[in-house]
Amino acid sequence: MPTIAIVGAGSGLGLSIAKVFGRNGFSVALVARTQEKLDGLAAELREAGTEAAGFTADVTDRPSLVAAFTRIKERFGQVDVLEYSPAPKTSTGAMIAPLDATVENLQPELEYYLYGGLTAAQQVLPEMIERDAGTLLFTTGGSSLDVFAGPPEFGNIAVATSALRAYALKLNQVLTGTGVYVAHVPIFAWIGSGGPETQADTIAELYWDVYTKREGAEHPYDIR
Template identity: 50%
Template sequence: MPTIAIVGAGPGLGLSIARVFGEQGYEVALIARRQSSLDEMVAELGTAGVAAAGYRADILDRATLVRAFKEIAANHDPVEVLEFSPAPRGLEPGMVLAGPLEVSVANVQPHIDFYVHGAITATGQVLPDMLERGTGTLLFTTGPCSVAPMPTMGNVGIACAALRNWVLNLHDALAGKGVYAAHVPLSLDANDADPDTIAPHYWQIHSRGEGPEHLLTPETLRTGRDASDL
C-alpha cells in the first residue's frame, strides 16, 4: 500500500488531504507537534476507513523530524507522496510577523528554520529512496506571500519565497528521473479556504504530475483549473 507523509498535519487541510489520498488507497503518516492532535486525526480517519498513524515531531527541532521519518520507514511501505504544509499555530518562539522596515536577521531566521530547513530536512528523508525507485511526488504548500509581496509579512515572505525558489529548481533537477516536485501556493480568503474543497486538487496535481507550480485561487476551486492551465 503506498504511503503519503503529511508534514505539519492539522485538523484542516492536512486532515482533508489525508482523507482524499486514503480514499485512493494510500496509507497515511501524519507528522505534527502535538500528540493529542495526531491521536484525534488518526481516530477520525479510522472512522472513515483510512489507515493512518501519527508521528510526533517539531519542525524547528530537525532531529525529531528525522526520527519521525525513521519510524515511518519502519512501520509503512515507502513514502510515495510527501506533502509539506506546516503552519505556525499560536505563538511559536521567535516567529513574529514583521513589515519590511522591521525585518531583521533575528526575526527572519526562525521562519527560514521552519519553512526552508524543515522542507529540506523532510525531503532528505524520502528523496533518495524515491530516486532509487524512480517514482514519487513532493508537494510543498505555502501562502500567497511566497509569490506576491505582502508588506505585513515581510519576514515570512522571505522564507516562503526561498522555499518556492528551491522547489522550482528541484522540479527542474528531477525532470526525467521519475520524481515530481511542485509548489502549491494558496491564495484564498476565509470564504474560499474550505479544506475539503481544496484537498482534491492535491490528488489531481499528484496524479497528473505536470508543472512546477499550481496556484490555488478561488477561481481554481470554481473551475477546477489552476494557473498552470490558463
C-alpha cells in the same frame, strides 16, 4: 499500499488532504507536534477506512523530524508522497515588515519553512530517486509567489516561503524527466474563512489532481 506523509498535519488542510489520498488507497502518516491531536486525526481517518498513524515532530527541531521519518518507515515502509504544509505562523510571535527585518527575526521563519521542508525532503528523496518514483508537494501561502499579495507585515513569512518555493522549483527542474515529481502549491485564500472555495476539503482536491496529472512545477490555488 502507497503511503503519503503529511508534515504539518492539522484538522484543516492536512486532514482534508489525508482524506482525499486515503479514499484513493493511500496509507497516511501524519506529522505534527502534539501526539494527542495526531491520535484524534488518525482515529478519524481509520473510522473512514484509511490506515493512518501519527508521529510527533517539530519542524524547527531537525533531529525530531528525522526521527519521525525513521518511525514512519518502520511502520509503513517507503514514503511515496511527501506533502509539506506547516500551518502559517510567525515563530517570533509577530509579523515583521521589511524595514524591521533582521537576521535574528528572519531566522525562525527560515527554520520553519525552508529548513523544515528541506529536512523532510532529505528523508525521502534519496530513496525516491533510487527507485525512480515518488512525489513531493510543498505548500505555502500566496505571498511566496506574489509578495504583494499580503501586507508589508507579512515580510518575514514572504521571505521564508519564497525560499521554500525556490527550493521546490529547482528540485522540479533537476528531476524533470525522471520518475520523481516535485510541485509547489501556493494558496491565495484564508482557509475556512468564507464560502466553499475557501474550505479545506475543496482545496485538498487540487492536491490529488496535481499528484495524478504530474504536470508543471507550480499550481496556485487563487480565489482573488
